Amino acid sequence: MLDHDEASLSGTAQRLPRILIAGEFSAGKSQLINALAGQKVVPSGVTATALPPVWLVGGAQGITRVDSNDQAKPVDRLTGAGVMSTKYFILGSDAPLLASFDLIDTPGSSDPNMPADCWERMLGYADMVIWCTNAVQAWRQSEKAVWDEMPEHLVGTGMLLLTHLDKLHDTRSCDKLMRRVRREAGDYFGTICGASLIDPDHITELAAEIAAQAAALTVLPGAEAPAVDRARNPEPAAEQPADVQAVVPRRVKARHVPETAGHGNGVVPLFDPTTKAVAETDGLVDNYGATPKTPAATGGVATETWERLTRGHDLTRPDILNACIAQLLGELDGEFERMHWRQDTQLRSGPRG
Structure with a gap:
C-alpha cells in the first residue's frame, strides 16, 4: 500500500x-x-x-x-x-x-x-x-x-x-x-x-x-x-498609518543643452531629440488631464508644426494627445535629417561662384 x-x-x-x-x-x-x-x-x-x-x-x-x-x-x-x-x-x-x-x-x-x-x-x-x-x-x-x-x-x-x-x-x-x-x-x-x-x-x-x-x-x-x-484566506495587508505620507517620485527633466555657436556653414540645428523633445513632452505629462494650452507664438518650426497637427483635435483625450506628440516628433526628425542632407550636399559641392 x-x-x-x-x-x-x-x-x-x-x-x-x-x-x-x-x-x-x-x-x-x-x-x-x-x-x-x-x-x-x-x-x-x-x-x-x-x-x-x-x-x-x-x-x-x-x-x-x-x-x-x-x-x-x-x-x-x-x-x-x-x-x-x-x-x-x-x-x-x-x-x-x-x-x-x-x-x-x-x-x-x-x-x-x-x-x-x-x-x-x-x-x-x-x-x-x-x-x-x-x-x-x-x-x-x-x-x-x-x-x-x-x-x-x-x-x-x-x-x-x-x-x-x-x-x-x-x-x-x-x-x-x-x-x-x-x-x-x-x-x-x-x-x-x-x-x-x-x-x-x-x-x-x-x-x-x-x-x-x-x-x-x-x-x-x-x-x-x-x-x-x-x-x-490570505491575511489582510497591514494598513498604513494615517500620518505617513506616500513618497511620490518626481520626474527629472533633461537639461537643455545650449546650441553650439559658430557653425561653419551658418546652419543652426532646429531640434535636438535628446533635449528639447524631452523637455516639451515632460510638460505635457506633468499636466496630464488638464486642458492643453496653445504654445506661445514664436514662429519656430516646432510651434508651427504643433499648431498644424493639433488644430481641431480634442487634446484632453490621452490617445489623441499621444498621437499628436508622436507625429510631431516624426516630422521634426524628418526635418532634422533633411537639414543634414542639405549640409552634406553643400559641403561636397563646394562654394558656388
Whole structure:
C-alpha cells in the first residue's frame, strides 16, 4: 500500500471536500478539469507532462508554489519548476464549481518522465478520487495494480470515469464495455460512468454528479494543508498609518543643452531629440488631464508644426494627445535629417561662384 500517515488525517467536515483527479498518461485528466471549470485553467496534453500536481482553489489569487519542505512562495507561472523539488502548485480560480470543492490535478501514473511519487504524495490530501481511464482501452491491468495499493480511505468511495466515450463507434460497444468495467472494477469505486469530454450535456451531467458526491461526504479524511488554507484566506495587508505620507517620485527633466555657436556653414540645428523633445513632452505629462494650452507664438518650426497637427483635435483625450506628440516628433526628425542632407550636399559641392 502507498505510504499514508493516518495520524495526519483531518477527519473533519469543516472545510471544502478535495477531489483528486488521477489516471494514466493521456487519460483526459486535465481536459476534464478544464471542461468542468468552463475555461482553460491547467495545461493539457504534451505541455502537462512535466508539470507537478496543481491544486485548484476557489477564492484564492494567483499561483503559489509549495516546495518539498512545505514552504510556500508566490510565482508567476506553472512551468519551469522542478518536478521533484515542487510538491504542488496552488492555483486560484473563479470557476463556479470551486465554491463547492477543491480539485487536484495530478500527472499521469504511467508517464515514464514522471516519478510515481509526484502524484502518489497527493493521495494523503484527497477525500475522494476520480480515476480517468480512456474508453478506447479502459481499465487496464496496470490501473488495477495501482488501485490494489491505494490507501484504504479512498477505496470504494470514488468515481471511475471512462473518458473519450465519443470515440466508441456504437451504443452496443459502449454497453459491452461498461458491463466489463463494472464487473472488474466495481469493488474499487462507488460510481462508474462514462462521458465525452467535448459534449456540453455530458459535462453538465457529470459536474452535477460530482457535486452531489462531494456534498454527500460526511467525513473528510484528507490531511491538513496549511499552505492551501492561507492561499484561500490570505491575511489582510497591514494598513498604513494615517500620518505617513506616500513618497511620490518626481520626474527629472533633461537639461537643455545650449546650441553650439559658430557653425561653419551658418546652419543652426532646429531640434535636438535628446533635449528639447524631452523637455516639451515632460510638460505635457506633468499636466496630464488638464486642458492643453496653445504654445506661445514664436514662429519656430516646432510651434508651427504643433499648431498644424493639433488644430481641431480634442487634446484632453490621452490617445489623441499621444498621437499628436508622436507625429510631431516624426516630422521634426524628418526635418532634422533633411537639414543634414542639405549640409552634406553643400559641403561636397563646394562654394558656388
